[in-house]
Amino acid sequence: MGDPWSDRRPSLVGRLARLGFTDTGRAGRLIAEAERAGTAPLGDGLLEALGGTADPDLALDGLLRLLDAAPGPELRAALDAEPETRARLTRVLGVSAALADHLVRHAGDWRVLRDGGAPLGDPRAGLLEAVGADASAADPVAQGPGVLAALRVAYRRRLLALAGRDLCGDLDVADVAAALADLAAAALEAGLAIARAEVPGHDACRLAVIGMGKCGGRELNYVSDVDVVFVAEAREGHGEDAALRVATRLASATMRACSASTPEGSLWEVDAALRPEGRSGPLVRTLASHRAYYERWAKTWEFQALLKARPVAGDPGLGARYMEAITPIVWRAAEGESFVADVQAMRRRVEADLDRRTGEAERQLKLGPGGLRDVEFAVQLLQLVHGRADETLRSPTTLDALSELSRGGYVGRDDAASLATAYRFLRRVEHLVQLHRLRRTHLVPDDEAGLRRLGRALGLRPDPVREFTGEWRRQARKVRRIHEKLFYRPLLPAVARLPGEEARLTPEAARARLEALGYADPAGALRHIEALTAGVSRRAAIQRTLLPVMLGWFADAPDPDEGLLGFRKVSDALGTTPWYLRLLRDEVVVAERMAWLLGSSRYATDLLLRAPEAVATLGSAADLAPRPRASLRAEAFAAVRRHTQPDAGAPSASAAEDAVGVVRALRRRELFRVAVADLLGLAEVEAVGLALTDIAAVTIEAALRAAVSKVERATGEALPTRIAVVAMGRFGGHELGYGSDADVMFVHDPLPGADERAAGRAAHGVAEELRRLLSLPAPDPPLDIDPNLRPEGRQGPLVRTLASYAAYYARWSQPWEAQALLRADPLIGDPGLCEGFRALIDPIRFPEGGVDEAAVRQIRRLKARMESERLPRGVDRSLHTKLGPGGLADVEWVAQLLQLRHAHAVPALRTTRTLAALDAAVGAGLLEEEDASVLAEAWCLATRIRGSLMLVRGRASDLLPSEHHRERTAVASVLGYPGPGDLLEDYRRRTRRARGVVERVFYGADE
Incomplete structure (x- = not known):
């Protein structure tokens, strides 16, 4: 007897393909197997319904699993006879694999999707009933995992019913969001009922x-x-302290009831971090305590959060009194003196989740450019500004508030309609993305199947991937454009006296708006804007196009005023250059990056002002990648040759100075490249240190060539000795910072037959000339050459012969000098002499058999003395990134002690680099991997903080700021932290853990 599947296959496969199945062969086999097993004959109506889903293959899988889990005729009959039931069920199955899994576990729940099925009723009453409480939530409920599982099953049953109506288009996205919020409130009420059963009294x-x-x-x-x-609050007859303890236990238990994992999963995390003082504050406060905090201590971002406050569970009378007390305070927020700084911090907090280095911004529905946050932040800021006087603007719901802003004339009708349409689209996409696995995500899928599912769910045919991607990008661009326009374009007519806006702001109103955006000196900002946009020139016209956008980007940076001032200075320097404004106008990324660095970094701004043409390097990540050392050497050496060995005529008296001037300009340009990459998060901490080391090494090597040329011209003879420069300290470790000195030692080796005294004088002259050339006044950050780590320090000769070094180390070397040599790297000068010096010092720094215990004790004593004597007086030890507990020195001394003890036997430990030494110690079993990770994390964070301090302030510091709030906030922002408190907490946590490792591994606390 023939296989009916074989007979039907060609026609069925073709039909499945037309319906939208992607794996038609598999789908056909599944259908045939189901028919043979008698599970389900899939009639025309059901096949058409499957073909109308977002993912027919996913829907078919889910349906067949459900039919297996729900034996009996009821479901099959409903699928045949009830078109709306069929549509709801298949559309849910075609979007949500997670809800399909729920249906397979609880097959009877499909009935909530039936035509004319019994309504589920009030979610609050339904979820309370599910956990065994009455509508007042006063009755005790059962305890244990069973009641938590019951809550989750009942919650997802309602979620399933809502998703069915949503995916069939029965509800607007705003109605869905409101229903989800009410369902969450009901779950919190049920969680509180469970908590009451757990908490006595x-x-x-x-x-x-x-x-x-x-x-x-x-x-x-x-x-x-x-x-x-x-x-x-305490009930009558109960003390407040005791009542708060009970309330705290109730609150914690309520959070657990919703968040805890069970065989039915969890609902969602309950996050109380928006409470006064955040996670460091008490979980529960009295009403009086809340009011006192918001009246005295709250930041503007906290008032922004309170825009959406609503009692959702628990005592309704107390919730109402809370709103009566807090609401008036919210609308007085903009009157406070700290409003400007707080709005600035609020903006950073909103976007702090987005890690721009990962490329996620392009897939972000929430935080990316033109995402949901752009709409929400625009609406909320306008509410805070205008809602003080206009109570119609005080809705906690974004779309309602946007509608009122339009009705009141604060937002144009067309702009408000466009924003509302885009917001609904983005929220719908967000819902679809989350429904698939019931996971918290705001990222658009990056695979074709996921994009296809989204496009089909939105009704986009016949090319759902292309159509969806195009519509999403179009909506995002529209949101971003209107977001920028709402905040910044109304300012320009007031300051540039241009026609075109129906409701022109007066200068006073423009000044108030600038204050609201974070400008500390709005009058000065207005002057800069006026100077940039005044007149009828092409330059002014382009500036009027650019500035509405750039004002917002400056407001995103830590110091908007400095950003705008720097922009004016750069524009004054380059404004007549044809390519400059055209580049900013046509390359958005260049303008945005320029705004960020001008408003974030005095160091980068100073470099840019000295060479404004470097704006051209901001165009792409490739332009900002550190250049290879070989490429830098070739350019620097060519400059030295051009000035010291011209094609015709004798070199000028200033040839060496001119050559080094060109090399220092090259260094300035490369420092800007690295600083910008660092500020934009395009370079990791090790890459920054390596790039800064390469730049310094090439600069010194080129200056060495210029110095040799000058000394040879002065004596009329070729240099009678070979010379090399040994990098020490952070320089030798390839870990230089922006403000680091270049620690070096000079070594020379007379040529055969040369007079040793003459060779010594010549080498000394070259070293002194090199230091002089690099210390000449110039418009770039200084590169100080520090030779004080040489034998005998300042008392010893500046330059020694290789033989002299050998004699000194053989007779006089101390353990600390062997330790210092661990960071010695002969980088510069005669290659043979560099190798000879390395061969000389290797037995000293990597001694056969390792250092003895007496040397270890001496090193430990020296470290302890350094901790007690070298820290500046009066500073908080815990905030000193170099010498503080768990700081750079702690980590580096651990690595160096391991090297002194074991590098003779472990070749991988013979490195000058701290992190490489830690990795080698782990590989050799000398250090636990977890300990190495703790040390490396502390070292990297301390290094990043030191670099950021230099970038922000324009001068070096080892101390994390504790008093200058603006500076501390700027450093935190540059490092990607939501606020300075987050940075401080993270730094103290990491260094505290690192110090524990130091105590055990370095000081031998566990020996």
């Missing part, structure tokens, strides 16, 4: 749960952290 207090963020604004996602704040 729970009736000692009243507890209200205040929803924040999207939950409070009734615009929640399918999967999101639920932000809350807890407020409590």
Whole structure:
């Protein structure tokens, strides 16, 4: 007897392909197997419904699994006879693999998708019933994992019902978001009921749960952290302290009830970090304590968060009193003196989650350019500015507030309509992305199958990937354009006296808007804008196009005023250059990067002002990549040759100075390249140190050639000796920072037959000339040559012969000198002499058998004395990145002690680089991998902080700022932290852990 599948295959496969199945062969086999097994004859109506889903293959898999899990005729009959049931079920299965898994585990839940099925009713009452509590949430409930699983099953049943209506287009995206927020509120109420069963004496207090963020604004996602704040008060007859203890236990138990993992998974994380003082503050406060905090201590971002506050669970009377007390304070926020700085910090906090280095910005629905945050931040800032006087603007829901802003004339009608359309589109895409696996994500998939599923779910045919991608990018561009326009374009007519805006701001109003965006000197900012945009020249016209956007980018940077001032100076220097403004206008990334670095880094700004043409290097990551050392050497040596060995005539008296001037300009340009890459997060900490070392080495090597040329011209003879420069310290470790001196030692070796005294004088003359050439006044950061690590320090000769070094180390060398030689790298000068010096010092720094215990004790004593004597007086030890506990010195001395003890036997330890030494120690079993990771993390963070301090301030420092709030905030921003407190907490945590490793490994606390 023939196989009916074989007979039907060609026609069925063709039909499946037309319906949108991608693996038609597999789908056909599954259908045939189901029919043979009697599981389900898939009729025309059901096949058409599957073909109408976002992912027919996924829907088919889910349907067949569900039919296996739900034996009996009811489901099959409903699929045949109820078109709406069929549509809801298949569309859910075609989008959400997670809800398909839920249906397979709880097959009866498909009924919530039926035509005319019994309504689920009020979510609060339904979830309370699921956990065994009555509608008042006062009855005790069962305890243990069973009740938590019951809550999750009931929650997902309602989520399934909502998704069915959503995916069939029965609900607007705003209605879906509101329903999700109400469902989350109901789950919190049920969680509180569970908590009451766990906490004895729970009736000692009243507890209200205040929803924040999207939950409070009734615009929640399918999967999101639920932000809350807890407020409590004692009931009559109970003390406040005791009541707060009980309330805290209730709040913690409520959070666990929603967040804990069970066989049915968890609901979502309950996040109370938006409470006063964040995670460092008490979980629960009284109403009076909340009010006192917001009246006295709160930051503007906290008032922004309170825009969406709403009582969602617990005692309704207490929740209402909370809103009555807090709401008036919110709308007075813009009157505070710190409003400008707080708005600035608020903007950074909103975008802090996005790691621009990973490339995720291009896939981000939430934080990327033109994403949801652009809409929400625009609406919320306008609410804070204008909502003080206009109460119609105080809705916690983005779309409602946007509508009121348009109605009141604060946003143009067309712009408001475009923003609302884009916001709905982006939220719908966000919902679809999250429904697939019921995971918290805001990233658009980067695979074709995921993009195809999104496009089909949105009804985009016949090329869903291309159509979806195009529509998403179009909506994002529209959001970004309007976002920029709302904040910045109204300022320009006021300052440039241009027509075109129907509601022109007065200079006073423009000044107030600049203050709201973070400009500390709005009057000065207005003068800069006026100077840049005044007149009818092409230059002024392009500036009027650029500035609305760039003002916002300056506001995103730590110091908007400095950014705008720097921009004016660079524009004054390059404004008549044809390519400059055209580059900024046509290459958005150049303008954005320029705004960020001008508003973030005095160091980079100073470099740019000295060579404004370096703006051209901002165009791409490739242009900002550090250049190879060989390429730098070739350019620097060519400059030296041009000036010291001209084709015709004798070199001028200033030839060496001119040559080194060109080399220092090259260094200045390369420092700018590295600084910008660092500021933009395009270079890791090791890459920055290596690049700065290469730049210094090439500069010194070129200056050495110029110095040799000058000495030879002065004596009329060729140099009678070979000479080399040995890099020491951070220079030798290839770990230079922006403000580091170049620690060096000079070594020479007389040529055969040369007079040793004459050779010594010549070598000394070259070394002195090299130092002089590099210390001449010039418009670039200094490169100080520090030779004080040489034998005998300042008392010893500046230059020694190779034989002299050998004699000294053989007779006088101390353990600390062997330790210092661990960082010695002969980088510069005669190659043979460099190798000879390396061969000389290797037995000293990597001694056969390792250093003895007496030397180890001496090194430990020296380290302890350094800790007690070298730290500056009056500074917080814990904030000193170099000498503080767990700082750079701690980590480096651990690595160096391991090298002194074991490098003779472990060749991989014979390196001058700290992190490489730690890795080698792990590989040799000398250091636990976890300990090495702790040390490396502390070292990298301390190094990044030192670099950022130099970038921000324009001068070097080893001390994390503790008093200058603006400077500390700027450093935190450059390092990618939401705020200075986050940086401080992370640094102290990492260095505290590192110090523990130092105590054990270096000082032998565990021996």
